[in-house]
Amino acid sequence: MAENDLTVTLQQQVQAAYADKTPLNIVGGNSKAFYGRQISGSRLDMSGHRGIISYEPTELVLTARAGTPLVEIEQALATQGQMLAFEPPHWGPGATLGGTVACNLSGPRRPYAGSARDFVLGCRVINGKGELLKFGAEVMKNVAGYDAARLMTGALGTLGVLLDISLKVLPAPQQDLTLIQSCTLAEALNRMNRLAAQPLPLSASAWVDGHLYLRFSGADSAVAAVKAREAGDVLADAAAFWHSLRELNLPFFAGTEKLWRIALPQTAAQPELPGDWLVEWGGAQRWLRSTAAEDDVRTQVAGLGGHAALIHGGDRAGTVFQPLPAGLWQLHQRLKLAFDPAGILNPGRMYEGL
Numbered sequence: 001m002a003e004n005d006l007t008v009t010l011q012q013q014v015q016a017a018y019a020d021k022t023p024l025n026i027v028g029g030n031s032k033a034f035y036g037r038q039i040s041g042s043r044l045d046m047s048g049h050r051g052i053i054s055y056e057p058t059e060l061v062l063t064a065r066a067g068t069p070l071v072e073i074e075q076a077l078a079t080q081g082q083m084l085a086f087e088p089p090h091w092g093p094g095a096t097l098g099g100t101v102a103c104n105l106s107g108p109r110r111p112y113a114g115s116a117r118d119f120v121l122g123c124r125v126i127n128g129k130g131e132l133l134k135f136g137a138e139v140m141k142n143v144a145g146y147d148a149a150r151l152m153t154g155a156l157g158t159l160g161v162l163l164d165i166s167l168k169v170l171p172a173p174q175q176d177l178t179l180i181q182s183c184t185l186a187e188a189l190n191r192m193n194r195l196a197a198q199p200l201p202l203s204a205s206a207w208v209d210g211h212l213y214l215r216f217s218g219a220d221s222a223v224a225a226v227k228a229r230e231a232g233d234v235l236a237d238a239a240a241f242w243h244s245l246r247e248l249n250l251p252f253f254a255g256t257e258k259l260w261r262i263a264l265p266q267t268a269a270q271p272e273l274p275g276d277w278l279v280e281w282g283g284a285q286r287w288l289r290s291t292a293a294e295d296d297v298r299t300q301v302a303g304l305g306g307h308a309a310l311i312h313g314g315d316r317a318g319t320v321f322q323p324l325p326a327g328l329w330q331l332h333q334r335l336k337l338a339f340d341p342a343g344i345l346n347p348g349r350m351y352e353g354l
C-alpha cells in the first residue's frame, strides 16, 4: 500500500492560490466529476496524499489520508471483519476517502445505520487561506470540534481541502439475507414503513421494477428467525444486487432521461411526477427518470418536505441541488466567507456564487 504525506505541498499550493485568487478544482479519484455543478479551476490533485495513518480494530476507529482509495480502506477493514457501515458508493474505480466524505455519499444501509456524516469523528483540513485546521478527534468520547468535521462532510470541498479523516467503523454482520416480494410501489412503501417499525435487523430496502428487496443482517440466529417469519423468495446473488444498486449499475440507471435523486420523509406520499421510479432507504430516497420540467420536480418535492438533486442530465452550469431558503442561503454564505474568504475552493460546485 502506497503511503505519502503531501500536507506541506498541498498547503503551499492553497496558499499560493489564495495569494493569487486562483480558483482551485479539488480532485481525488475524479470518480464523481459528474456530481454537482461544473466548475473550472486549477487542479488540486489529492490522489498522491494517501495511506492509512492508523487503524485500531478494537477501538473501531480508522484514520486515513483523503487520497486513499476507498477499496484500500474496505480491504483493510475486511481483514478484521469490519466495514464502513454507510456502504459508500464508489461511482468509479478511483474513488477516494476524501471525495466520499466531501460528497457525504451513503449506500443502502444509510437509513438503518447512518450516513457518512454520522461516522466522521474528526478531520484535518486546509482552509481557503492555506491554514491547517483540525476538528474533532480519533476517539468517540471527545466531541470538541465535532460539528465542524460534520460540516465539512457534504460540503463538496467548498469549505476546506480534506487532508485526513477519522471514521468510526463497525463489525460486519455474521449473516445477510435478502428476500424479494412482488408488489406495487404503493404497497412497497407501506411494507417498508411497517417493517421499519418492528424490531427486525433490516439493513436495506429497495423497490425495483415491481419487486421489493429487503435485506436483513445480523447474527446467524437473528437472520434465521427472519427467514422463518417473513415471506419472500431468497435472492441468491444478493451482494451483487446491492452493489449494483449502490453503484447505479442497475438497468434503471441506464435510461437517457434526466436522473433525479429525491430525498423525502420515509412516509411522504409518492410525488405525482411522470417517469420511472426506483425507491430505496425505506422510502427516504426515491430515484426518478423523467422528462418533467426541472421546476415542477423541485416544487412538488419541496411541497412534500424533501429536496431533489439532478444526478445525470440537465445543465451542469445551472441549478443542480435544491435551491435553499433565504435563511439557509445566508448561513451558507457566511460559512463560505469564514472558511474560504477569497472563494477559491471548488467555487460554484454546489451552488452558483458559493
Ligand SMILES: Cc1cc2nc3c(=O)[nH]c(=O)nc-3n(C[C@H](O)[C@H](O)[C@H](O)COP(=O)(O)OP(=O)(O)OC[C@H]3O[C@@H](n4cnc5c(N)ncnc54)[C@H](O)[C@@H]3O)c2cc1C
Pocket (backbone or CB within 6 Å): 103, 104, 105, 106, 110, 111, 112, 115, 117, 154, 155, 156, 263, 264, 265, 281, 284, 285, 309, 321, 350
Ligand atoms: C433515515 C432518514 C431520516 C431522516 N430524518 C430526518 C429528520 O429527522 N429531519 C430532517 O429534517 N430530515 C431528515 N431526513 C432528511 C435528510 O435530512 C435529508 O435527506 C438531508 O437533507 C439529505 O442530506 P444527506 O446528508 O443525507 O444527503 P446528501 O447526499 O449529503 O445530500 C444531498 C445533496 O445535497 C448536498 N447537501 C448536503 N447538505 C447540504 C446543505 N446543508 N446545503 C446544501 N446542500 C447540501 C450534498 O452535497 C448532496 O449533493 C432524513 C433522511 C433519512 C434518509
